[in-house]
Amino acid sequence: MNILGIESSCDETASAVYTDKGLQSNVIASQTVHEQYGGVVPELASRAHHKTIWSTVQQSLEEAGTSLDKIDAVAVTQGPGLMGSLLVGLCFAKGLCLSRDIPIIGVNHMDAHIYANFIEGQPEYPFVSLTVSGGHTQLVYVESPFEHTLLGQTRDDAAGEAFDKIGKILGLPYPAGPEIDERSKKGDPQFHDFPQAMLDNDFEFSFSGLKTSVMYYLEDKEDPEAFLAEHLNDICASVARAITEVLIKKLRNAVVHTGVQTITLAGGVSANSMLRQKAKALARQKDLQLFIPHIAYCTDNAAMIAITGHMMARRGLFSDMNLKPFASLKQAVS
Ligand code: ATP
Ligand code: MG
Ligand code: FE
Numbered sequence: 001m002n003i004l005g006i007e008s009s010c011d012e013t014a015s016a017v018y019t020d021k022g023l024q025s026n027v028i029a030s031q032t033v034h035e036q037y038g039g040v041v042p043e044l045a046s047r048a049h050h051k052t053i054w055s056t057v058q059q060s061l062e063e064a065g066t067s068l069d070k071i072d073a074v075a076v077t078q079g080p081g082l083m084g085s086l087l088v089g090l091c092f093a094k095g096l097c098l099s100r101d102i103p104i105i106g107v108n109h110m111d112a113h114i115y116a117n118f119i120e121g122q123p124e125y126p127f128v129s130l131t132v133s134g135g136h137t138q139l140v141y142v143e144s145p146f147e148h149t150l151l152g153q154t155r156d157d158a159a160g161e162a163f164d165k166i167g168k169i170l171g172l173p174y175p176a177g178p179e180i181d182e183r184s185k186k187g188d189p190q191f192h193d194f195p196q197a198m199l200d201n202d203f204e205f206s207f208s209g210l211k212t213s214v215m216y217y218l219e220d221k222e223d224p225e226a227f228l229a230e231h232l233n234d235i236c237a238s239v240a241r242a243i244t245e246v247l248i249k250k251l252r253n254a255v256v257h258t259g260v261q262t263i264t265l266a267g268g269v270s271a272n273s274m275l276r277q278k279a280k281a282l283a284r285q286k287d288l289q290l291f292i293p294h295i296a297y298c299t300d301n302a303a304m305i306a307i308t309g310h311m312m313a314r315r316g317l318f319s320d321m322n323l324k325p326f327a328s329l330k331q332a333v334s
Pocket of ligand 3: 134
């Protein structure tokens with residue numbers, strides 16, 4: 001089965017082709033228009049998707065050495081994400097399906113982050129996924145394909161959001177996660193003990209207090225600017241340690257609770273080198289199989305949408321043409 005995957009939930013316009021032989025192409029057009037605003041501007045994101053979606057899809061077909069008439073179904077991100085951005089991808093996918101008379105598959109973006117692990121690996125069920133992205137931080141028990149139980153999630157900011165908001169306080173460009181990661185490799189993670197919230201709760205997270213504590217920590221210095229200039233890498237390393245230690249502690253709790261022998265990381269923050277190292281250490285300690293997507297499949301991409309669509313198509317999980325986008329996971333279940 002040849003699946004065309006389309007992703008447009010936030011600020012990446014992406015398209016990929018996945019067949020019975022695996023991933024054939026993976027094209028991403030990242031929007032740069034948002035950099036000057038320090039965050040994604042929804043209206044501009046929709047317009048940029050609208051402008052680039054056709055060329056992105058064409059390029060993914062070309063790179064896969066295929067054409068639309070050989071595509072059996074179109075998998076498209078249904079949500080969660082920005083409504084205007086989702087609508088562009090969804091309407092475009094519907095147009096393609098109508099014109100070729102092929103079925104559409106609405107893909108849950110958070111499921112797709114998890115199934116990105118299957119592009120290059122074969123995690124055994126059941127497993128626990130630590131899904132850490134710009135908008136979500138979740139521990140998910142995956143019993144079998146598309147049988148998920150949410151063990152816990154963040155009560156406020158997501159892990160990626162924490163990286164990005166703290167980066168803003170530190171004067172770094174958006175999104176700050178990758179730069180904090182790079183800088184933390186050159187800094188001292190023990191430089192300062194930033195607070196780790198909700199350690200008495202097994203599976204839930206809270207990251208909003210961390211950014212406030214970084215702000216107060218800097219404000220208390222006699223010359224915050226000079227201090228920051230001297231210790232930026234150390235602060236980045238200490239922040240990364242605070243975030244990743246909590247994530248790994250809760251992942252360990254989930255392993256103990258469920259008794260799984262396999263764990264996966266998913267989402268943009270799973271690109272973080274400190275998190276990857278700590279997950280590897282946890283897997284060694286507890287003798288677990290660990291899967292982490294290749295960096296290119298951690299942040300938003302269409303390869304994960306296409307492979308999830310392929311898995312859904314094999315199970316006959318096609319959608320109706322009346323498929324509607326949903327902005328948040330809460331709307332997906334109601
Ligand atoms: P969601 O998937 O929840 O809808 P999203 O799609 O915006 O949100 P992703 O694309 O999965 O999120 O991830 C983006 C996030 O990952 C950003 O917050 C970014 O800062 C963070 N990120 C990317 N690389 C790294 C890294 N190396 N270290 C830490 N954070 C990172
Ligand atoms: Mg993005
Ligand atoms: Fe995402």
